[in-house]
Amino acid sequence: MRRKDREVTEIRELMKIIEQCKICRIAMQDQDGLYIVPVNFGYLYLNNQLVIYFHSAREGRKIAALQENSAVAFEMDCEHRLITADVACQYGYSFKSIIGNGRAFFVHDVEEKKIAMFELMKHQTGQNFSFDEHMVDCVSVLKIVVDHFTGKEQGDVAPGIK
Numbered sequence: 001m002r003r004k005d006r007e008v009t010e011i012r013e014l015m016k017i018i019e020q021c022k023i024c025r026i027a028m029q030d031q032d033g034l035y036i037v038p039v040n041f042g043y044l045y046l047n048n049q050l051v052i053y054f055h056s057a058r059e060g061r062k063i064a065a066l067q068e069n070s071a072v073a074f075e076m077d078c079e080h081r082l083i084t085a086d087v088a089c090q091y092g093y094s095f096k097s098i099i100g101n102g103r104a105f106f107v108h109d110v111e112e113k114k115i116a117m118f119e120l121m122k123h124q125t126g127q128n129f130s131f132d133e134h135m136v137d138c139v140s141v142l143k144i145v146v147d148h149f150t151g152k153e154q155g156d157v158a159p160g161i162k
Contacts, residue, residue: 008096008151011045017096017151018043021076022124024052026144028072028104030065037062041076042120050100050146053107053116055139063140070103072144093154100149107141116141 008014024041027034039054052074056062066072076098083092107113113136121129 006152006154008153014098014149014151015045017078017098017153018050018076019123020078020096021098022078024054024074024076026054026062026072026074026104028062028065028069030061030068032061035061035065040120040124042116042118042123044115044119050149052102052144052146053120053141054144055117055120055141058140066104066106066142070105071101072104073099073101074144074146074149075099096151096153098149098151100146102144102146102148104142104144107143110136112143113141116143 008017022040023038025036025038027036029035039056042053044051044053077095079094079096081094083094085091107116110133114131114133117131117136118129121127
């Protein structure tokens with residue numbers, strides 16, 4: 001990261017950012033080129049490993065792309081706020097973000113699919129839902145096993161102002 005002064009390195013702070021974000025954009029590549037999709041997600045951070053869960057229809061470009069190539073990049077952001085100023089060049093934007101990369105895997109195990117859907121709904125709604133085998137059988141469930149991720153925080157100071 002070029003701007004080390006904006007980098008978030010503490011795992012607790014990184015997890016706070018992830019908790020605030022509700023949409024994750026997943027970038028992948030297929031035979032037609034680069035492809036990016038926004039998805040609702042849930043996550044687990046266990047034993048120093050971040051895993052991002054999402055669900056999908058059983059077919060489509062995203063599914064085909066991930067069957068061909070499991071390498072992905074992802075991005076999520078939150079706490080958006082325009083920073084105003086008297087001069088156009090001093091305007092800025094405050095935000096927090098996470099970017100990273102990893103590998104996407106299809107989840108076939110019914111119990112893991114239930115956990116994934118539980119975490120997704122808990123993250124999105126703050127509520128605990130239970131899922132039976134029939135419910136999780138209706139969708140594809142995928143997980144990104146994250147290889148690397150970083151956080152960034154752009155605060156209340158507009159560019160060029162210190």
